[in-house]
Amino acid sequence: MTIQSTQATTTTTAPNRPELQQVIEEVVEAGYAGVQLRVRDEQGEWVGSAGVSKLGDDAKPATNGLFRIGSNTKTFVATVVLQLVAEGKIGLDTPAADYLPQFELDPRITVRMLLQHTSGVFNFTGEYFPDGTIVPGIPWQGQEWVDNLFHSYPPAELVRLALSKPARFEPGTDWSYSNTNYVLARLVTENVTGRSLAEEMHRLILGPLGLTGTVVPDFQTEIPEPHAHGYYAYQVGDEWKVVDTSSMNPSWISAGGDMISTTADLQTFISALMSGKLLPAPLLAEMRTPRATGLPKNEYGLGLFVEETDGGDILYTHNGGFFGWAALMYSTPDGSKTMTASITTGDAKVDFAEMSATFLQVRQRLVNTVFGNRA
Numbered sequence: 001m002t003i004q005s006t007q008a009t010t011t012t013t014a015p016n017r018p019e020l021q022q023v024i025e026e027v028v029e030a031g032y033a034g035v036q037l038r039v040r041d042e043q044g045e046w047v048g049s050a051g052v053s054k055l056g057d058d059a060k061p062a063t064n065g066l067f068r069i070g071s072n073t074k075t076f077v078a079t080v081v082l083q084l085v086a087e088g089k090i091g092l093d094t095p096a097a098d099y100l101p102q103f104e105l106d107p108r109i110t111v112r113m114l115l116q117h118t119s120g121v122f123n124f125t126g127e128y129f130p131d132g133t134i135v136p137g138i139p140w141q142g143q144e145w146v147d148n149l150f151h152s153y154p155p156a157e158l159v160r161l162a163l164s165k166p167a168r169f170e171p172g173t174d175w176s177y178s179n180t181n182y183v184l185a186r187l188v189t190e191n192v193t194g195r196s197l198a199e200e201m202h203r204l205i206l207g208p209l210g211l212t213g214t215v216v217p218d219f220q221t222e223i224p225e226p227h228a229h230g231y232y233a234y235q236v237g238d239e240w241k242v243v244d245t246s247s248m249n250p251s252w253i254s255a256g257g258d259m260i261s262t263t264a265d266l267q268t269f270i271s272a273l274m275s276g277k278l279l280p281a282p283l284l285a286e287m288r289t290p291r292a293t294g295l296p297k298n299e300y301g302l303g304l305f306v307e308e309t310d311g312g313d314i315l316y317t318h319n320g321g322f323f324g325w326a327a328l329m330y331s332t333p334d335g336s337k338t339m340t341a342s343i344t345t346g347d348a349k350v351d352f353a354e355m356s357a358t359f360l361q362v363r364q365r366l367v368n369t370v371f372g373n374r375a
Contacts, residue, residue: 017046023369024050024341027362033346034061034228038263039370040271041337047263053228055346061228066213066260067342068223068230068250069327070320073259074182076205078115078303079273080197081185082283083204085111089192092286099188103159108171111188114181115302116291122165123178124158125253137161138252141323142234146241149248152219155183158254175293175300179256186255197255209272213262219251223260230324230344242347245324257320266329266340274316274335288316288333315371319363326359330367339370 017039024035027050034051049061084090090099092112096119097105106120113119126137138153138161139145162180169176186197193200198216206214215224229246250258261269272278279287290299290306299306307315317330326343343362345355 017043017048019369020046021048021050023365024048026365027051027343030358030362031346031348032343032362033231034342034344036061036063036065036067036228036263036342037366038063038267038340039338040267041370051344051346053226055229055231061342061344062226064213064226064262064264065342066215066223066225066227066262067327067344068257068320068322068325069259069261069266069329069342070253070257070322070325071179072261072266072318072320072327072329073255073257074320075273075303075318075329076201076259076269077182077185077189077197077255078287079278080189080200080204081111081115082279082287082302084189084192084200086280086283090188096184096188099191100184102156103163103184105163105184106167106171110171111185112286112302113171114185114188116175116300117177117181118172118175118291119178119181119184120167120169120171120174120176121178121180121184122162122168123176124162124180124183125256127165127168127176135165137165140252143236143241145323146232146234146243148252149243149245150221151252152249153251153254155187155251155254158183159187175291177293177300179253182256183254205269205278209265209268209278211261211265211268214265214269215260217250217258217260219249221247221249223247228342228344231346232323233345233347233349234323235349240349253322257322261327263340263342266327267338270316270329270331270340271335271338274331274333309371313371315367321359328363328366330371332371337371339366341366 024037027035036049038047047063049063053059053061093110095107096109097107109119124137125140127135232245233242287302293300304318320327328341330339
């Protein structure tokens with residue numbers, strides 16, 4: 001699949017929005033390489049970009065560029081699973097072990113628990129506890145992660161690694177974000193339908209919505225053009241290194257975050273989902289029913305966060321990211337007001353904690369600008 005590039009850096013069917021252009025310029029000033037932002041609201045639809053598409057070049061990111069969406073993938077996967085629930089092929093409160101007997105899962109773990117991160121299953125990218133304890137999983141940072149950028153991880157391998165580790169808690173008794181849940185959800189989908197997740201995604205979402213810029217890559221290493229480049233700066237001893245992470249084998253994260261999309265496709269998807277075009281009303285209500293996460297002002301439904309602003313308004317969202325990439329996807333409950341964005345990291349020599357803190361500030365700045373200074 002090839003999508004032709006555009007030379008435009010700002011496209012708008014709405015009045016001029018200098019405040020939006022200003023905020024993405026501020027994101028770049030905070031140390032990021034490039035930004036694409038798409039906002040749709042009562043004023044119309046505005047699209048803009050800032051920064052550079054590639055380090056060393058002057059060209060801005062294409063506003064129709066493709067990018068890695070990270071954990072926004074989870075909202076797509078959850079929607080597919082719930083569509084299969086609507087078709088009577090999966091039971092939301094059926095033990096996942098009924099669909100995946102090969103893994104000898106705890107029979108108390110239901111499909112709902114997978115989608116809501118309440119299964120307690122170990123996160124194959126590692127578990128991080130409040131006291132600072134770390135139980136490692138697969139390589140996910142530093143030189144070891146870079147050395148494995150093109151390694152292929154079959155989904156079953158990731159699951160078996162996770163199941164070889166102690167569970168974080170008893171099923172259904174707590175909440176903890178685990179990528180393993182969504183690899184299991186992928187395998188449930190494939191075992192039930194006899195088709196790949198990519199095939200089901202095209203049948204149920206991508207085809208009906210015409211999302212031609214969205215890819216379920218599996219082991220595919222390249223991003224279709226046009227796309228900006230993401231970078232990972234990491235330290236080996238006293239030396240800093242920078243690697244372009246545009247090309248990688250995303251099977252290391254699998255259905256926990258491997259998909260590729262555009263701001264336009266994410267906008268179409270989240271708006272359609274929230275306005276009831278993809279799920280029957282009872283299942284959309286199930287998806288939106290939150291579980292406390294322990295994160296400030298955030299709860300988790302089935303594949304999406306439920307974020308409450310200080311003003312009491314609700315936003316439905318999922319963000320995603322890993323080294324080189326970050327993606328934002330926000331919507332009001334009726335799907336009428338949305339914000340989708342891609343942010344690529346550059347060569348800033350900062351550690352993971354500092355980068356994460358900066359990202360949280362950038363995300364909040366964007367949300368405040370688009371939805372009002374209330375979050």
